[in-house]
Amino acid sequence: MGQFPLTLSRFIGQNQAVSPGTAGEFSSLLSQIGLVGKLIAQDLRHAGLIDILGTTGEINVQGETVKKLDEIANETFLKVFHQSELVCALASEEMEKPALFPENWPQAQYMVLFDPLDGSSNTDCNMPLGTIFSVVKSERKDRMPTADNLVRKGTEQVAAGYLLYGSSTMLVYTVGQGVHGFTLEPSIGEYLLSHEQIQIPVRGKVYGVNEGNYHKWPGGTQQYIDSLKVKDTATGRPYSVRYSGCLVADVHRILIGGGIYLYPGELDKPEGKLRLLYEANPLAWVVEQAGGKASTGTSRILDVEAKQLHQRVPLIIGSPDDVQDAEEFIQGRRM
Ligand code: AFP
Numbered sequence: 030m031g032q033f034p035l036t037l038s039r040f041i042g043q044n045q046a047v048s049p050g051t052a053g054e055f056s057s058l059l060s061q062i063g064l065v066g067k068l069i070a071q072d073l074r075h076a077g078l079i080d081i082l083g084t085t086g087e088i089n090v091q092g093e094t095v096k097k098l099d100e101i102a103n104e105t106f107l108k109v110f111h112q113s114e115l116v117c118a119l120a121s122e123e124m125e126k127p128a129l130f131p132e133n134w135p136q137a138q139y140m141v142l143f144d145p146l147d148g149s150s151n152t153d154c155n156m157p158l159g160t161i162f163s164v165v166k167s168e169r170k171d172r173m174p175t176a177d178n179l180v181r182k183g184t185e186q187v188a189a190g191y192l193l194y195g196s197s198t199m200l201v202y203t204v205g206q207g208v209h210g211f212t213l214e215p216s217i218g219e220y221l222l223s224h225e226q227i228q229i230p231v232r233g234k235v236y237g238v239n240e241g242n243y244h245k246w247p248g249g250t251q252q253y254i255d256s257l258k259v260k261d262t263a264t265g266r267p268y269s270v271r272y273s274g275c276l277v278a279d280v281h282r283i284l285i286g287g288g289i290y291l292y293p294g295e296l297d298k299p300e301g302k303l304r305l306l307y308e309a310n311p312l313a314w315v316v317e318q319a320g321g322k323a324s325t326g327t328s329r330i331l332d333v334e335a336k337q338l339h340q341r342v343p344l345i346i347g348s349p350d351d352v353q354d355a356e357e358f359i360q361g362r363r364m
Contacts, residue, residue: 034221037063037200037211044206055188055204058115058139062162063200063220066192067213068105069146069160072098073194076152098152099123102145102160115139117167120179120338122307127176127338134173139187140165142179142307147191148275157195159277163311164188180306180338183331189311191277201227201281203318208284224285229321232350233287234265237272237279245295250326253358254291276303280312280346284319289347289355293326301343305333309344322352326359 035043041056076098103123110116111130117137120127122144130137146152147159165181167174190202198213200220210224236257243251257268268288273279279290294301303309313323313330323330323346333342345355357363 034223037220037222040209040211040222054115054139057113058141058164058188059200059202061109061113061115062141062190062192062202063211063213065106065109066160066194066198066200067218068109069102069192070194070198070213072101072105073152073158077155097149099146099149106141106143106145110141113137116141118174118176118179119143120176120307121145122304122339125339127179129173129176131173135170138167138170140167140174140179142311144304144307147277147308148273151273151275157193157273157275157278159194159275159281160192161277161308161311162188162190162192163307163314176338180335180340182335183305183310183313183333186310186314189314191281191311191315193277193281195278195281199223199281201284201315203315205314205318208315208319227284227319229284229316229319230287230348231320232265233283233289233348234268235271235283235286235288236268236351237270237283237288237290238292239272239274240270242295245297246293247296247359249359249361250291250293250355252364253355256354256358276308276312280316283347284316284321287348287351289345289351291346291355292344293359294343299343300341302341303344305330305335305340305342306338309333309342309346312344312346316346320349321347322349324352324356326356 038056103121110119115137116139117133118127118129118140120142142163144161151158163186165185166187188204193199201210208227211220212223214221283290292301292303309330316323325343326345
């Protein structure tokens, strides 16, 4: 008899022996993130109808205020985790300052940083969206963390991952023992293990970058992208471009099939566009755990010193050989 795929909670439970004492906590934490994903996915299914269902454009058929979907996604996170006894602080792309829950302290030791709706302009055209999360643990057991205590280096993450709202909804995460992907089976409302121990190919044939910014890039970045277009059958070039405008979807494609995603630094904006704490760090850890690399172009993302909650960082992420090539061009070691 064939076996039914493992559910998220059973999978975490079975791996309890690997991380004794933490599996119960991670199981609750990840199942809450899974719940957030189900609620956001449910809202996104109505995304194209919000204007139609909202009688004035501001009030929907249930008499509720129609808000932008990224605000709705942010509120969903806040509501689910405020009730949680595991989380004492939340920080998000949508909030200037973190939300602190001293009422959950001291039993709640975890803090979650997240981008509630990544690629939100894709809501207008029925394209993929994502949610990115990073979990850190409070440093001290005797004092409720302050806002500054959320600003931590990527190597301090204890769990990280993303939800992808595509043709199906997926939850992909790591707790430092590889990367696993679960697909939501909507008929039973369960995440089922669909991608165990994901391994990124050492090299790919796809690159994802907003090439409209080409003339804003330093020479090394331009030369690297040019090199991907040169015909060279030995290396599989030219590469194909795949860019959706949703970081989660673009990185997920590369995690599964190999290649490279770049949001590089620009001449007038060397820090790039993406945020370190709730975009680059969690995706960097996921990709590293799958055997890939994540770099600023000059250093490992997870080693970047975290100074501010909404700090930006250039991101070059994907198959190890592709990221290494990009680093060599950016650092001027290759032309
Ligand atoms: P939002 O999360 O604000 O929608 O931004 C999307 C994003 O951060 C990331 O998902 C994309 O990869 C990137 O921006 C796209 O940016 P460009 O439009 O500049 O290419």
